[in-house]
Amino acid sequence: MxxxxxxxxxxxxxxxxxxxxxxxxxxxxxxxxxxxxxxxxxxxxxxxxxxxxxxxxxxxxxxxxxxxxxxxxxxxxxxxxxxxxxxxxxxxxxxxxxxxxxxxxxxxxxxxxxxxxxxxxxxxxxxxxxxxxxxxxxxxxxxxxxxxxxxxxxTRVPDFPSGHTINQYFTSFTQDPFMKPIEGDNPFSKALDHYNKDEFEKIIPLCDEEISGDLPNKLEAKLTKATFLILQRQHESAMDLLSEIISDAACGVEIKANALIKRGALHIQRCLDPAKDAELSLADFNEAEKLMPDNADVYMNRGQVRLLLDMFNDAVQDLNKANTLNPDFALAYVQKLYTDFLAAQQSADQSKIKASVAGFEDAIKRFPNCVEAYALYAKVLQEQYKLAEAEAMYKKGSDLNPKNANLIIHLALLNLQMTGNIENCLVKINEALKLDAKNEFAYETLGQLELQRENYQQAADHFDKAIPLVNTELEMAHLFGLRDSARAKVNAKKKLSEVPSGLQDLGLD
Missing domain, CATH: 1.25.40.10 (Tetratricopeptide repeat domain)
Structure with a gap:
């Protein structure tokens, strides 16, 4: 039986x-x-x-x-x-x-x-x-x-980000050899002209001509090619070329220091081994500091890396040093103010918070054309729930640079916080994408908003669009994780809608 x-x-x-x-x-x-x-x-x-x-x-x-x-x-x-x-x-x-x-x-x-x-x-x-x-x-x-x-x-295909992103990259450097006009009629001398016209795809071929012809600006051309390989997210090729420049006995101090700064940042971007990457990165920055102790770019970029490594106090010291060496280095100044604000907020020191706010008021007067000053001041105001004032700062930055899609997205999220109107927020972010179709922040934000609404397939689609646009492997891993989480929920829901197995047990024996 x-x-x-x-x-x-x-x-x-x-x-x-x-x-x-x-x-x-x-x-x-x-x-x-x-x-x-x-x-x-x-x-x-x-x-x-x-x-x-x-x-x-x-x-x-x-x-x-x-x-x-x-x-x-x-x-x-x-x-x-x-x-x-x-x-x-x-x-x-x-x-x-x-x-x-x-x-x-x-x-x-x-x-x-x-x-x-x-x-x-x-x-x-x-x-x-x-x-x-x-x-x-x-x-x-x-x-x-x-x-x-x-x-x-x-298997990443070389692809430039938006022109805004490329221009933003160079704001971290005040002494980049690429930005110095070169006299003469040679391939490399034409590269800066094409940069100013946003014709970025023409720059690496011109550098290759300078290098293969063994022309006077060969090392500058190598450094510029490495820089644009970084921007194309071709990190291994960029790393090899930067290392070649750094080991070249004929390399001048300014070129070598810039190559060390960029290689130092690239160690962190590649995300191969967190402990080893940090060690190699800081070693490069320290070497650049020895070569050019008065170069504000060293401290600005090392400060940003130290922030990523949670070396907060060291980062503040670096940003202060960059600002001392070059008081007109707008980005270094406002980054320093923002880190001062974060430190004051962490310790709940109201007097220092007020000093940071006063510093930003001064910054937008000193550097009225620095979009980052308005954007970071808006973040400070938003953190203090001064939402209308934050909105005004985002709008001033956006008026200054109407093509800055990130400011439109931040403003959309602020309005969402103020009104709760998510549909309007989605419309504004899609408007930002019309300005900058390669804006990974827009796609990631859309994905996050759809996750909140439990629209998991739409969220996964947005994350898929963001993944090839981000710069670092670490960012890619984060976005893959978000996408996979959304996909898993979609697939699990689908499977749970299917007929359960084992139903034939019912009513038997």
């Missing part, structure tokens, strides 16, 4: 459970084998439990491939069995960790981690979001995003 076979199977399962509790995993597997063989095939829910239990024993024995097979069989028998979904996700994560870093290994890792994320998303939707599972999902997203970013970076 079928009920007798079921009772026999359940007895074997119980015996297997006792052996499992006694850490006799081999013996437990033998009992689970007997349970599975004895169980009537239409008792799918019971079979799902037996396969899951055998998966647990195989996992304890580090037989991960067998554990994965059992999880899969368990889920086939009961596609809403949260325990099996949870275990399959964890086994997949362990298997993914054993894979190599070549292209094949990365593709397999991405596939496994994506499935693990989908499994855990289903599990959470079935059981509710538990702290342990949320922590697991967070670690999954970091590993998955990192693997996807590494793979995407290997």
């Amino acid at each position: 079928p009920e007798d076979k079921l009772e026999e199977a359940l007895t074997f399962k119980k015996e297997g459970n006792e052996l499992f509790k006694a850490n006799n995993f081999e013996g437990a597997i033998l009992k689970y084998n007997e349970a599975i063989s004895a169980c009537p095939p239409h008792r799918m829910s019971e079979l799902a439990v037996m396969y899951q239990n055998r998966a647990a024993a195989n996992e304890r024995l580090e037989k991960l491939d067998l554990a994965l097979e059992d999880c899969n069989l368990s889920i086939k028998n009961n596609n809403r069995y949260a325990k099996a979904l949870d275990r399959q996700a964890k086994v997949l994560k362990k298997l993914a960790a054993k894979l190599g870093g070549d292209e094949e290994g990365l593709n397999k890792r991405i596939s496994m981690l994506s499935q693990a994320l989908e499994d855990m998303s289903m599990c959470c939707q079935l059981e509710g979001y538990k702290q342990e599972q949320l922590a697991f999902i967070d670690s999954l997203l970091k590993e998955l995003g990192s693997a996807e970013a590494i793979l995407a970076n290997k």
Whole structure:
């Protein structure tokens, strides 16, 4: 009789459970084998439990491939069995960790981690979001995003960002050799003219002509080519060229210092090894400081890197030094004011907060054409919930540079905070994209807003558009994680709408 076979199977399962509790995993597997063989095939829910239990024993024995097979069989028998979904996700994560870093290994890792994320998303939707599972999902997203970013970076197609982004990059340098007009009629002398016309695609070919012809500005051309490779996000090629310049005995101090600054920042952008990257980066900046201790660019750019490394006090010292060396370095001055404000806010020092605000009032008078002064002052006012005043600052910056899409986006988000009108916010961000179709901040913001509205497919689509536009591998990994989280929710919801397996159990025996 079928009920007798079921009772026999359940007895074997119980015996297997006792052996499992006694850490006799081999013996437990033998009992689970007997349970599975004895169980009537239409008792799918019971079979799902037996396969899951055998998966647990195989996992304890580090037989991960067998554990994965059992999880899969368990889920086939009961596609809403949260325990099996949870275990399959964890086994997949362990298997993914054993894979190599070549292209094949990365593709397999991405596939496994994506499935693990989908499994855990289903599990959470079935059981509710538990702290342990949320922590697991967070670690999954970091590993998955990192693997996807590494793979995407290997095959990245050279592409310039918007003209605004390129111009903004050069505001961090007051002594870049590229910005000094060159006399004569040679390829490199024409490069700056094309920059001023926003004809960026013509610059690297002109540099190549100067380099291959062994012409007088060969080293300047190499440095400029490396700079525009950075802007095209071709980090490996840029790194090689910068290193070649730095090791060239004929390289002048100014060119070498600029190359060291750019290589120092590039170590952080590549995100290969956080500890080693920071060490290499600061070593380059320190070498640049020895070469040109009075170069404000060294301190401005090292200050920005130190902020990224959470070396807050050192960053403030660097920005102060940049401002002391070059009082007319507008970007350094307003960055210093903003870091002063953050420090004062962290310590709740009201007198220093007032001093920072007064400093920004002075800054917009001293540097009325510095868009960053208005943008950072607006952030300070927004942090103090002086929303109308912040709005006025964003508008002044936008009036000064109507093509600055970032200011339009910040203003849209501020208006959302003031009114709660998300539809109007979305309209304004899409207007910003008409100005700058390569604005990753716009796409990321749209994705975040759609996440809040639980429009997960739309969110994933926006993150997909942002990913190829960001500069660093770390930013790519973050966006891949957001996209994967949204996709996993879409897929989990779709699977949960399907007919449950094991329904034939109802009304039987």
